[in-house]
Amino acid sequence: MDIFTPIVSEELQHPHFRLISQPGLYDPESKVLKNWADGFADRDNKFAKEFQTTFNSSFWELYLFACFKELTCSVDFSHPAPDFILTSPYGEFIAEATTANHPQGFRPEWDKDPRMLEESKMEDILRLSTIRLLQAVTDKHKKYISSYSKLAHVQNKPFVICVTPFDQPFFFLQDSLALVRVLYAYEQPLIIPGTHEGELLIVGESRKYKVQKKPGVEIPLGLFTNPAMADVSAIFFNNRATLCKVRALAGEGKYPVIFYGSRAIESEAETGVQRFVAERPNHQETLLDGCHILLNPFAKHPIDPQIFEGREIAIHDYDPQSDSYKLKIPDGFLYQRACMALIPETEEALKKYKASTSSTTTYQELSSEVWAEDQLMYIGGQNGPFCENHMAHYCGWTILVSLDSIDQDWSGLAVNVLCYSHPKFMQANSDDNITSLELAEWLPTKEDAYTAIKHKIDTISEQS
Structure with missing residues (x-):
């Protein structure tokens, strides 16, 4: 499938497609994307156009297709829907792709400047992403109820929603924190300093049972803590599936690329985080690095987690009896990763791209969180x-x-x-x-x- 030959005018092209199609900037990365697309079926004859105009949802589908092949799943494209009908060594299952996008009138993820990061608060990033991921998951659940569940090739099989956020600039900073709130109403461990230098002690945990969309409007969280979404077997997620993932898997290009982030240390002797900075090709990363599978304990048709075990995948679960959130992280798990290409400002292709994406648009912002006074x-x-x-x-x-x-x-x-x-x-x-x-x-x-x-x-x- 040819996804790079332009079929829409430049002004209709998504900024990311416009960037990777600039001659000389993304040649090695283009080869990775073409490899992901190898064998992918364009069932409605509009995939290439969507890849060039809206990009993120199509990019996510190509990434998922590559992941399923890596997990030794075969894909049946003989039906028009849902997105993936899969057979794995541990049984058949259905997967549907979706993305959490920016609200109408809000700043899109591609319209960013590194200087904006200083003004960004992690809690604001998490709150917006929690709202958007919640919407994306519930919309797909509704689609399953109204449509997919009636299809003979879907019935009595595990149904997995594959979601990732592209909802704001710096969406990649939130890891899986927002989605864990959405599914398990879990916020984070409570940590205090220990008696030794650099020592941190976990003394408990905090929960998040609702998110404020705007003052006076609270949306409940914890979709997988009760049977209401039993039709959904699990959520597949990877916030590291960005153009940096493509660059990490690509060969050396015209310009250097620097990768920085952190990986998990999980062993009998030590638990912690190892930070890294490396230049391509010294940075090592796999296709599945950074993936999460979040299981629904109330699923009518549970998916066999053995599909994901022993790989670079974090496995999340919840025990209703003890109200306990559980997380199994493999050693070396990719917690965080960002990258920077060292492209000279004089590069004509880059100058052309920046000129085409310059914007003076005024965007809406998420309203500040406000609690009612004197309400316990x-x-x-x-x-x-x-x-x-x-x-x-x-x-x-x-x-x-x-x-x-x-x-x-x-x-x-x-x-x-x-x-x-x-x-x-x-x-x-x-x-x-x-x-x-x-x-x-x-x-x-x-x-x-x-x-x-x-x-x-x-x-x-x-x-x-």
């Missing part, structure tokens, strides 16, 4: 013996009320800053520059503890 909200999670955590904003303070699981009584903490998550609260509470309060007594109910800590805040306000 359940946030869950666990910090040592403390559980049943609740948080509230009150008079510019953030209050955390927790249950001591041993003595079954309640206490409260407060910090004089607005926090929107348990980890941010812990960070503020350990900051010597931020005023904090705590109750000296333990009380029988969360309401009693909340009232008592508010009284301490009111007393300070009156004194000041």
